Amino acid sequence: MVIALSSCTKDLDITPQDDQDLLGEDFFKNETAYKELLAGVYANLSLTGIDGPESSNIQGLDAGTSQFGRVLLYLQTLSADEMIWSYENDPGTREIQRNIWNADDPIILGMFGRSHVTIAFANNFLRETTDAKLAERNVSAATKTEIVAFRAEARLLRAMSYYYMMDLFGQANFATENDAINAKPQTYNRKQLFDFVESELITIEADLKAPLQNQHGRADKGVAWMILAKMYLNAEVYIGESKYTECITVCKEIIAGGYTLATSYAHNFMADNDVNSAKNEIIFPLISDGTFTQNYGPTTVMVNGEVGSLEANGAALGVGAGGWGGALRVRKQFALLFNDGIYNNDTRNTLISGTRSIEITDISDKDQGYIIEKYSNDKSTGGFGADQTFVDTDFPLFRLADVYLMYAEAQLRGGTGATTANVENYINSLRSRANNPQNNLTIADITLSFILDERSRELHWEAHRRQDLIRFGKFTGGSYNWAWKGNGTNGIALPAHMKLYPIPSASLASNPNLTQNAGY
Template identity: 80%
Template sequence: MKMKKIMNFNKLAILFLVMLVAMSSCTKDLDITPQDDQDLLGEDFFATETAYKQLLAGVYANLSLTGVDGPGSSNIDGLDAGTSQFGRVLLYLQTLSADEMIWSYENDPGTREIQRNIWNADDPIILGMFGRTNVTIAFANNFLRETTDEKLASRNVSDATKAEIVKYRAEARLLRAMSYYYMMDLFGKANFTTEADAINAQPAAYNRQQLFDYVESELKAIEGDLADPKTNEHGRADKGVAWMILAKIYLNAEVYIGQAKYTECIDYCKKIIGGGYSLATNYLHNFMADNNTNSANNEIIFPLISDGTYVQNYGPTTVMINGSVGSLELNGAPLGVSAGGWGGALRLRKQFVQLFDASIFNNDSRNTIIKGSRPIDILDISDRDQGYILEKYSNATSTGGFGVDQTFVDTDFPLFRLADVYLMYIEAHLRGGAGASPADAVSYINAIRTRANNPQNNLTIGDLTLDFILDERARELHWEAHRRQDLIRYGRFTGGSYNWAWKGNGTNGIALPAHMNLYPIPSASLASNPNLTQNPGY
């Protein structure tokens, strides 16, 4: 059963933990800090030592679930599940805002503004991301407060459980650091609290340099306490996840702190590559309902869990699979959802489609674009018959079956995977990082191309340019919540050097001002924390 993916807990245990910790958090104004942690987490809760693993499960569950009353509920006051599920809002802010995806139903709160690049500080999706990451931070802080040496000693916790809690604490710290990483990337600043802060204290506001320094030092500090790569339970973090976040911050360090750290990026890419991961035998295995057990299990470094029975959510894979059913094609059955799906909710922008124009991509397994008789241009976003559709994600299994539910899919979202590491290694080498092997760089790109059944799989180092890698990242990693970050690193998200359909609310795209490389701090968050200031331009 797929529920084994969430640390072997049943549904009630997970929902109970989400409810328990959520109710001990102040969410009304999205200044997410725990209230008195003994109001609900009294000593009775810790009467059995399994409570500590359950409490950790609540931290993880916040990455997939939004509330305690089913997939449509939300434990963040004032936000619904569709604008506060972590993976979904991450997908919107990193992908819907760029050149790969269009969402048809612009009456859905916030989507019109995100995909047309006309957002402001009151956008509910932006607020959802800011709030949800703060919830993870609050949950992690709460876990760390409950697992100090003093509290464990007072509860007479066994030495065996104490040894496990060392690893649990490292995982909680990693999830907190990952939250700060995304805040640094998307907002450039964040409310900052740790378990050392007094409960209900006014959070400090950290800028990008402070967040970078914290994430870097925190991940290095916990490395020794994390499980080795691929030795933890599915869905739990290990050393590979810490290395991946470090590689990401180093690849983007020029954006974040104005310093090149490509050598450091290469160093951590090499650690990941040496961690026992391997490319899935089939590209599409990464995006199927059994990607926790098929060959993708060796490639995916960290998933966001989805399960049609126990972890139902309106997260990124549920959205993308139902949304990939075309208004004309009614192709839901092969994808493992209802035949009509969500009636053409998602389509492709022209510029992404054109990355697969060359004939060498005709049989490339990454090319799941369906053209039919559709026009390539989307001149009216509400016309669901305009623009091509994509069948990358599915609720089907690699063995011919389907997920258990025709709406809420079993497909985990691959937040981090090995192919991305290969491409980061190559890019960091091309940008001047030391320590990479040109022969390895060529080997990695050709492995990606070979796995994709692309006939151009004998590239040489001379073929590898930064522009090529940017395009290859889109072909390999589209709809995986990387594109905005990539375009910013290449200087092509704002400005007018590269325009795409509906960029800046122009049919053919217009230039964006530079301040839009960061999202605004939500108005509600500014109101709740006077230490925060708005980003320039908003």
């Protein structure tokens, strides 16, 4: 594998290096090499290769089905009740959105493979920055001090990859920097992954920078806390244990970290969300830059895909007028979340109905179903991103609004340490920011059912929905059906084993220590 990708982010402009150079000691003669090598770990979250948006550094994986943010969006959102992709000839999309996937789905393989490459890159960075290696190379004291934080960031990115493997697959190939490079990795199950990620994030916390103190796009304590909060909120699903009190404790740390809600909801999803008021709400972004990091990642896909087949509204979104010609629409059940009159002027309601039917009876008919304008390539100060296809809009992987909702949910589920006043304040602050007139809710109004719906209204198309529906017992089974769930026009029940994705066939073949998940 290529040792490091280029990371040409807004704040961290790194020139790609030839992989053969990176294998030798000559690469480390310049002490800036360590930052470049760390940049490669980050770059794997945005790029698929170093030769443009069509390139892939993973043999056998197409760039379009292995970009981290895009495949995460597909597996967490396209599989649920918020989104429909019109072009079902795109590899893997039909199976994901109709819930008829199998172990040969290229999107599932893309997520499995891309996550393990991040792990491999992080392990490589850690092998090259041991005390012994740094002493051999006579690295300066100043660089050694800097590398302490670099190593913590690499470990965090590795832990985050294992977190997503735990959530989506329930197991992973497990290796650290202490394992031989060519050895067949052992397999960790969900409990082992949970324990490892929790321990890692707690251990590295002291070496991470304080919230909002690192370069844009780089991880800090807030990112570690966020992953922990998500794990604790879902702990009953992952390990059969309640950890809602722990979730509240970590949410309180995040909230005290200096994050603030963007003044406008839309700022979180615009081309300048790295500098506008969203910069203090977004806890961790996946970098997108129309000039330097061109890729078919989630924000490029969504902004171009939001352009309606009837509306040709791309010019208003900062992309080509026709965009991708009606690639994305919303399912009926999501549209109905904004059906009450109190949501008519809610700024989170960017649905466009026009003459469209709310029903989608034929997925290939791009004129059916409402469209949406949540993401854009517009700037809050006017103008657009640098490119009219590849957007400048960072993907908000984690943001403060989610923390407010997790805090409230954990309290409702029996966690201790939260106050009723804070629950009411956090929920009402989201609704006030969204210009919703019903922004004086009391704890009696804030039920678990309300939280599930409000999470969709606030966090739709941000790669959370499948996880939320599983936690609420509504993803599998037939208690809640949505359009095309289980390949039925009006939705049908899903078997329980579909709470996990299958281990890709190619991955099983390459490591006999992996076992296929039950039901596949």
